[in-house]
Amino acid sequence: MHALRYVRTLKHFTRNVACAVALASMPVGVVHAQNAAPKDKASVIARGEYLARASDCIACHTMPAGKLFAGTRPMDTPFGTLYTPNITPDKSTGIGAWSADDFYRMLHEGKSKDGTILYPAMPYASYTRMTREDSDAMYAYLMSVPAVHQPNRPHTLRFPFNKRELLLGWRTLYFRQGEYKADPTQSVEWNRGAYLVEGPGHCAMCHTAINALGGSSASKAFEGGLIPMQNWYAPSLTSNREAGLGDWSIEEISDLLQTGVSKRGAVYGPMAEVVYDSLQYLSDEDIRAMAVYLKSLPARSGQSAGTPTAAVTEEKNRLYPLGKKIYDAQCAVCHGVDGKGKVPHFPPLAQNQSILMTSAVNPVRMVLNGGYPPGTTKNPSPYGMPPFAHTLSDEEVAAVVTYIRTAWGNNGTPISGKEANELRTAPLY
Known part of the structure; x- marks a missing residue:
């Protein structure tokens, strides 16, 4: 799972991005990082940096405005709080004493250098699919970043989830070890x-x-x-x-x-x-x-919205007029009176799947908290949406979200003021 934030320390990552992008589509290498010839070392490190980006390692292992990969970032879970480890090449607090074999074992088997089973917040159930060559390239890159002496914080998990031996059962149920095998019937x-x-x-x-x-x-x-x-x-x-x-x-x-x-x-x-x-x-x-x-993912669920009950229809009819009034006053200037938006900067709301989902959590949060798409190289100055939590009551939030989910041919369901209230205190990220 991703630890969430908008501010990131990027300077160490950007050093080799241009080279890494050029390497991105090259065939998987056959030289292990620890055996790479000096002339190949820079390309292996650049490939590893690219793969660390693809794996989003910075998301969990770097504190906001903190030192790159120094860890200690808290990750709240239903079982307590996990703290991510230092993965810089510091020999005493990081992974500087690890070998490429140790690193591959961690990605592939979900085990630390000493054999300790990792908690699955570390996505080794996915990383196990990565090739040995890609693992070695990531290892080479991590060994090239500045070492940070940052002691790791112990997890604070509730009993019995603080007993790692329970992870053996979890792994039996949910972990399938093995590198990705190409499907010969696909391109x-x-x-x-x-x-x-x-x-x-x-x-x-x-x-x-x-x-x-x-x-x-x-x-x-x-x-x-x-x-x-x-x-x-x-x-x-x-x-x-x-x-x-x-x-x-x-x-x-x-x-x-x-x-x-x-x-x-x-x-x-x-x-x-x-x-x-x-x-x-x-x-x-x-x-x-x-x-x-x-x-290409096959359609497996959610193809039919079903027929709304009389109670649902009555609630929608009750909230709709107030929702339309709020929408026309606050939202139409960007999203249009017809809900078609002004693409790509102001997204359409009519027939927008993210509005019509069974769960209304995301549109409610957007009305309450607002937000911005990410600033990216190809869209460096995104347009954002202001928050309305301070100006709209729970009933008004419910009304405008209900209107958006049911206007212009949208077939979403209404939401209640109680649902809006429950999300007012939700953490932003």
Whole structure:
């Protein structure tokens, strides 16, 4: 899961981005980092930097405005708080005493240098798909960044979740070790996209529902779910009623992934952080490959909205007039009286899947808290949305969100003032 923030220390990452992008589409190497010849060392490190971006390592292992990869970032979970480790090459507090074999074991098996099983907040269930060559390149890069002497903080998990031996059961249920195997029936581009999405990108960690044990079912992969402790909903990528991409073009998907905005909408919240810290730095070829793979995901759920009950219809009719009044006064100037927006800067609300999802968490949070798409190389000055938590009551928030979800042919359901109130105190990121 991603630790969320908008301010990041980027100076160490930008050093080799140009070289890394050029290397992004090259075939997987065959030289292990620890055996690389001196003339190849710079290219291996650059490739590792690119892969660290693709894996979004900075998201969890760097405090806001802190030293790169020094760790100690708190990650709240339903089981307590985890603190991310120092992964700089400091020999006593970081991974400076680790070998490339140790690093690969960590990514591939989810075990530390001393054999300690890692908590699955570290996405080794996805990283296990990464090749040994890519692991070695990431190791070479991490060994090249400045060492930071930063002692690690102990986790503060509740009993019995502080007993690591319980992780053996979790691994039996939810962890399948093994590198990605290419599908010979698919294209090279599709397989590259699958590798990035399922491996370093670990997209399923957010876009698959997490159960009470902190695990997810492979049969439910990419079907969406509420991100624990963050109160944002990661939409289904397999349902055209949510964020299913079957009727999106490859260009529209690519734009959203790489720039944060497209003709179909914009990213906010956790996904904005992913684009800001990770996806904007990937090559056009890799972004397109990811789009090709994501577009191919089979539709598995959420294709029918169902018939609203009489009570739902009555609530919608009650809130609709107030919602329209608020929308016309506060929202229409950007999103249009017809809800069609002014793409790409002001996304459409009519027939926008992120508005029509079963869960109304995201539109409620946007009305309450506002937000910006990420500032990216290809969209450096994004347009944002102001917060309305200080000017609208719970009932007014419910009314305008209900209006947006049911106007212009939208077939969403109304929300209540109670639902709006519950999200007022949710952490921003």
